[in-house]
Amino acid sequence: MAETLCLRVCSHFRQDVETALAGLGEEGVRVQAYPAVCTLRPGRCNLADARETPPPEGSDGALVLLGCDAETRAAPPDPRVHLVKLDHCIHLLAGSDVLEPEIQGGAYLVTAGWLKQWREHLRGMGFDRETAGEFFRECTRELLLLDTGSDAHALGELEALAGYLGLPCRSRYVGLDYLRLFLSGAIAKWRNLAAEAKTQEVLAQANRKVADYAMAFDLLVRLSHITDEEATIAAIQELFAMLFGCTNLVYAQVEEGRVKEIFAAEERPRDRLDLQQAIDALHEGYLIMPSGNGFFLRIDYKDAVLGLILVREIPFPAYRDQYLNLGLAISNLCGLAISNARTFVKLQETEQNLRRERDINSRLFQQVRALADTDPLTELLNRRRFSELAEVEFDRAKRYSNPIAVIMIDIDHFKQVNDTYGHGVGDQVLKAIAERLRAVRVSDLLARYGGEELVALCPETNAQEAERLAERLRLALLERDIETTEGPIPITASLGVATRERGVENLGALVDRADQALYAAKSAGRNCVRVYGRDAAPSEP
Structure with a gap:
């Protein structure tokens, strides 16, 4: 059946158009006139109605022939209304x-x-x-x-x-030959557009169906994340209802080949018997119902029957085989979801065990890292780790021309402590010294450099600040004796300070200068602070 068309024309040309259409033999074309604009005073009329009015009831579309409207660039709000722009309506003739x-x-x-x-x-x-x-x-x-x-x-x-x-x-x-030719072409073009629109609608419906299937497969993916079997069964029923447009679904939970529980909006008296008989009779994964408008579908995974779904009274029996093929394609995935749900408890236990092992391994790693980076006695950085971190700080200070200082610390007469009280007491003294020094300024890198020698790297610190800090460190050790198992022991320290100046291009050179200043402090009688360049000459070893 041909589409019906409302042809809107200027009232001056209505009689000509109707006469021409009669000669064309076009069926289903109804002429509708709009007021002529070209002869009316401004403001008395416009063509908005012709453009914006939907097609009349019973018409598939409207074709508007316009020759006197300067605003035809605006598309009609109704997609069924199409415009044909003319330089002037007289060009119809x-x-x-x-x-x-x-x-x-x-x-x-x-x-x-x-x-x-x-x-x-x-x-x-x-x-x-x-x-x-x-x-x-x-x-x-x-x-x-x-x-x-x-x-x-x-x-x-x-x-x-x-x-x-x-x-x-x-x-x-x-005559009317030119008008007939014009109208014939315009109507043919409209019919082509109408046919194209119908094709697009069919395509859109197909795309919507594809989208429905995509949603269904998305639901399949989400099935794998459900950890409760009953929730998984509900999702499977929702999936099949979406795919087949059928809500009359029955799901049988199967364990060891027997129906354990039935899930259905309305369970019928024979459902359990029919489902069990279907399980026993299934050899190919499905069984067509005697009525022909439904089927049984096995839900299994790795040869284990986990469930059975009954799809009955499908809305379009002619598409039963397509429904069945789709169901067979996804049944194994449904079986996987059920299998995952049944083994979730075991997976949880395994996950908890793995988490405990991971925590143990993490703690062990931290302990090993601490052993590798710190001195086990004082818990200060060891010399290797200090050198790694100090190199980074030194390079940063050099790049941005920032001050940086090194303080070398040597415990005075520490050998006498070991010789007098033993190495156990000596260890107690070293641990106590480390705690006192750490408390003075925590932002610096502090390390045990070897034996009774310690070192501190002080970023963003100039010579005056470094000297004051060294003096505070010295006083922190001097202010009170170290408590040990053998009683209190007085402790003093000698400290050497060096800062990065012109000519100091690497960390090793800076440490050497601090070591020279330390040597000067020991030479000056110990228990004092000396600064390289002021108290220790560059030529000193």
């Missing part, structure tokens, strides 16, 4: 090869439709007979009727208008 020479020759073109109301048109334009005559005689040479032959009174109206204006007139027969 003849081509430019006919019209342009006449216009260039000074003719004023009129149509039968316009002539029917020429008196109203002139009044609408604000003319009386005198002003109308003056206006038209000034801008045109003659009046020319484009005669289509559809109105027998058109010639008489032309002569009346010519006499009114005082202008010569003539008629040129154009």
Whole structure:
């Protein structure tokens, strides 16, 4: 059946269009006229209704022929309404090869439709007979009727208008062939667009179906994350209902080949028996119901039957085989989800054991890392780790021209402590010294450099600040004796300070200078602070 079309045209051309359509034999095309804009005063009419009004009831679309609207760029809000833009409505009757020479020759073109109301048109334009005559005689040479032959009174109206204006007139027969050709092409194009729109709708429906299947497979993926078997069964029922458009589903939970529990919106008396018989009779994963409009589908995984789903009273029995093939394609995935749910408790126990082992391994790693980076006695950085971190700080200070200092610390007469009290007490003394030094300024790198020798790296610290810090470290050891198992032991320390200056290009050179300053402190009688460059000459070893 052909689509029905509402053809909207200017009221001046309605009779011509209806006559032309009758000759074309177009069925289902209804002509609807809109008011002529070209002869109305501004503001009295516009073509919004023609563009924006939906097709009338019973029509598949509307085709609007426009020649006097400057706003046709705006697309109609209803996609069923299509616009055909003309330079002027008069181009419906003849081509430019006919019209342009006449216009260039000074003719004023009129149509039968316009002539029917020429008196109203002139009044609408604000003319009386005198002003109308003056206006038209000034801008045109003659009046020319484009005669289509559809109105027998058109010639008489032309002569009346010519006499009114005082202008010569003539008629040129154009017939309806051009109009018929134009209308035939416009209608054919509209029908093609309508057919394309229907094709697009079919495609859109197919895409929606694909989207439904995509949602279904997304649900399949999410099945693997459900850890409760009953929740998994509910999701499987939702999945099959979505795919098959059927809510009359029955799911049997199966263990060791027997129906354990039935899940259904409405369980029938024979369901359990039918399901058990189907399990016993299934050899290919499915069984068609005797009625032919449903089937049993086995849910299994790795040769273990985990469930059975009954799909009955499918809405489109003709597509039963397609439904069945789709069900078979996803049944194994459903079986995997059920299997995962049943083994979840074991997986949880395994996960907990793995988590405990991971925590133990993490603690062991931290302990091993601590052993590798710190001195086990004092818990200060060892020399290797200190060198790694100090190199980074030194390079940063060098790159940005920031101050940095090294303080070398040597415990005075520590060998006598070991010789007098033993190495156990000596270890107690070293641990206590480390605790006191750590408490002075925690932002610095502090390490055991070897034996009773310690070292501190102080970023963002100039010579004066480093000297004051070294003095605080010295006083922290001097202010009170170290408590040991053998009683309190007085402890003092010698400290050497060096800062990065011109010529110090690496950390080793800076440490060497601090070591020279330390040597100067020991040479000065110990228990004091010396600064390289002031108290220790560069030539000193």
